[in-house]
Amino acid sequence: MISLESYLKHGQTTISNLLIENYHRLGMSNDEFLLWLQLYSYHEQGNSFPDLAPIAENMNLSQQGIYRLMNQLVQKRFLQIDSQKDAQGRMNDHYEFSIIFEKIGLLQDQQKQQSQEQQTEQQIQALYQMFESEFGRALSPIEYQRIGQWLNEDHYLPELIQLALKEAVLNQAYSLNYIDRILLSWERKNITSKAQVDEEQKRRKRQMLQKENTSNERQLPKISLHNWLEEE
Structure with missing residues (x-):
């Protein structure tokens, strides 16, 4: 049985139920959603651009498979890779997750309009x-x-x-x-x-x-x- 200390040490990832209920309606597959969650989990822990190798291991996928899913997330605009300069002037990459919440907002507007019609x-x-x-x-x-x-x-x-x-x-x-x-x-x-x-x-x-x-x-x-x- 897992100890409370170990449970709390690993932290928690909080996402809106809107995403859980609508990711399929947005056109996201189960594997794409799971990869998005893995990346978002690292983001919540303060790692904005994690190594994909441990994520591939968590999902029981090959490096090629994880890169394929990553490309699909970017192409479908569920995820965006941005770059910013740090205090030393070096460029650092990070994942931008807000784009998917904009898609959910548009989806809700469409559903509301369809309901009204x-x-x-x-x-x-x-x-x-x-x-x-x-x-x-x-x-x-x-x-x-x-x-x-x-x-x-x-x-x-x-x-x-x-x-x-x-x-x-x-x-x-x-x-x-x-x-x-x-x-x-x-x-x-x-x-x-x-x-x-x-x-x-x-x-x-x-x-x-x-x-x-x-x-x-x-x-x-x-x-x-x-x-x-x-x-x-």
């Missing part, structure tokens, strides 16, 4: 299904084209079009022209989200109630109020 596609499919459900029939090619123009040319969000459809259904107006007028009205008022639509509906309700109250006041007879307490 997939989510948008699902919302668009749900939008067409919602129209057919509310209209109680299949949409015509012209109607498909009209909704597509709202999405691709006018750049209305699927959620906003759904809200306009609900507004039309509440008014029993099953017409794309009617929905188009709703969308144009919201566009003029810079309404682009559900929260803004809800606020606009509340504002309209307040206006309607105010008009009703004003109308009721006009219909009531005017009665002069008398303060009987002040009567002599």
